[in-house]
Amino acid sequence: MTLEWMAWTMPTAIFFITIGALLVSMTIWQVKAPSVERKGFLPIATTPGDRLFIGLLGSAYIHLAWIGLTMLNLWIAFVIALIWMIVLMRWG
Amino acid sequence: MKKWDDNKAWFMVIPVFLVVAVSAILPLMTVVNYSIQDIFGPDNRIFVGIEWYREVLTDSRLHDALNRQLLFSSLVLLIEIPLGILIALMMPKKGWGASLSLVLVALPLLIPWNVIGTIWIIFTRPDIGLFGAAINGLGIAFDHTGAPLDAWITVMLMEVWHWTPLVALLAYAGLQAIPEAYFQAARIDGASTWATFRYIQLPKMRGVLTIAVLLRFMDSFLIYAEPFVLTGGGPGNSTTFLSIYLVKLAVGQFDLGPAAAFSIIYFLIVLLFCWLFYQVLLKVGTGDKS
Numbered sequence: 001m002t003l004e005w006m007a008w009t010m011p012t013a014i015f016f017i018t019i020g021a022l023l024v025s026m027t028i029w030q031v032k033a034p035s036v037e038r039k040g041f042l043p044i045a046t047t048p049g050d051r052l053f054i055g056l057l058g059s060a061y062i063h064l065a066w067i068g069l070t071m072l073n074l075w076i077a078f079v080i081a082l083i084w085m086i087v088l089m090r091w092g
Numbered sequence: 093m094k095k096w097d098d099n100k101a102w103f104m105v106i107p108v109f110l111v112v113a114v115s116a117i118l119p120l121m122t123v124v125n126y127s128i129q130d131i132f133g134p135d136n137r138i139f140v141g142i143e144w145y146r147e148v149l150t151d152s153r154l155h156d157a158l159n160r161q162l163l164f165s166s167l168v169l170l171i172e173i174p175l176g177i178l179i180a181l182m183m184p185k186k187g188w189g190a191s192l193s194l195v196l197v198a199l200p201l202l203i204p205w206n207v208i209g210t211i212w213i214i215f216t217r218p219d220i221g222l223f224g225a226a227i228n229g230l231g232i233a234f235d236h237t238g239a240p241l242d243a244w245i246t247v248m249l250m251e252v253w254h255w256t257p258l259v260a261l262l263a264y265a266g267l268q269a270i271p272e273a274y275f276q277a278a279r280i281d282g283a284s285t286w287a288t289f290r291y292i293q294l295p296k297m298r299g300v301l302t303i304a305v306l307l308r309f310m311d312s313f314l315i316y317a318e319p320f321v322l323t324g325g326g327p328g329n330s331t332t333f334l335s336i337y338l339v340k341l342a343v344g345q346f347d348l349g350p351a352a353a354f355s356i357i358y359f360l361i362v363l364l365f366c367w368l369f370y371q372v373l374l375k376v377g378t379g380d381k382s
Contacts, residue, residue: 007129
């Protein structure tokens with residue numbers, strides 16, 4: 001089966017491979033060391049999976065806001081999103 | 093840990109995962125691929141990076157459609173929730189009248205969405221439609237195909253007629269679940285009808301009303317078939333909501349790149365509301381007010 005109809009590009013392939021790798025790693029982590037809900041600075045108790053989802057959704061909005069509101073380089077938004085992800089996963 | 097001793101149940105999820113992968117994940121990946129390219133044909137495409145996202149996010153027509161959508165969803169909630177509660181309060185609580193009213197109230201929910209649009213096209217026609225002809229007969233010029241305000245009134249009437257029954261049924265279920273002892277205590281204390289509603293019925297309906305508000309918000313935010321059949325987004329763009337605008341962009345103008353970028357943004361908005369919806373549903377009935 002050819003995947004030509006999906007119009008793949010290298011950036012989107014890297015993007016989805018990263019997301020897939022994150023999900024697989026989180027699953028392995030969960031099986032090896034089952035997580036428990038905890039309360040950080042977020043108003044709800046969350047598991048690492050919850051925080052990953054919130055982090056990814058937040059990162060998407062950070063990128064959209066950057067594109068919509070500024071003409072600056074998108075890599076800056078990427079760094080901000082990365083910091084957001086680390087802070088959320090550690091203290092969220 | 094005990095709960096991870098037997099993981100075999102997860103294999104039962106594999107069929108669902110495969111179905112979702114084919115029906116949702118692969119198309120989503122394709123849309124992401126399309127959103128960063130200018131697609132002229134299967135073998136003729138150019139990488140454009142974030143250009144479509146920038147174009148869509150700064151597109152005034154998208155902003156207008158989003159504002160229209162938010163106004164529409166807000167009006168839906170402002171009208172349908174109080175009206176649904178009122179209908180539920182007026183419905184008989186027991187006997188054959190309760191069964192009959194439940195069936196009658198639920199009828200609009202059973203009609204297919206595109207049929208709803210067709211019904212209201214005929215119903216509001218100024219020449220042969222009962223509603224349109226009656227309004228025009230009163231000397232009020234009413235034409236939902238020509239006047240934006242009339243189109244909005246018609247779409248709102250249709251939406252309220254179609255979906256208020258859902259709110260009424262949910263509120264009715266909430267009311268029926270209140271133990272009789274509460275009403276007996278209220279009667280002994282000489283509470284008025286309003287006080288009984290304010291301090292007993294309304295707080296006890298909190299859970300079902302939360303579900304009703306979120307369901308109606310989500311559903312009205314995604315509305316497509318009824319207004320598309322009724323007005324086609326017109327007159328002009330006055331009833332062009334987000335989904336109608338998206339279809340115009342993708343199928344009408346065949347701008348696949350911008351339409352794909354728009355789809356991703358629309359998806360992220362819906363995903364955010366879905367997550368909030370899910371979080372609120374988890375809290376309903378647990379007494380957790382955080």
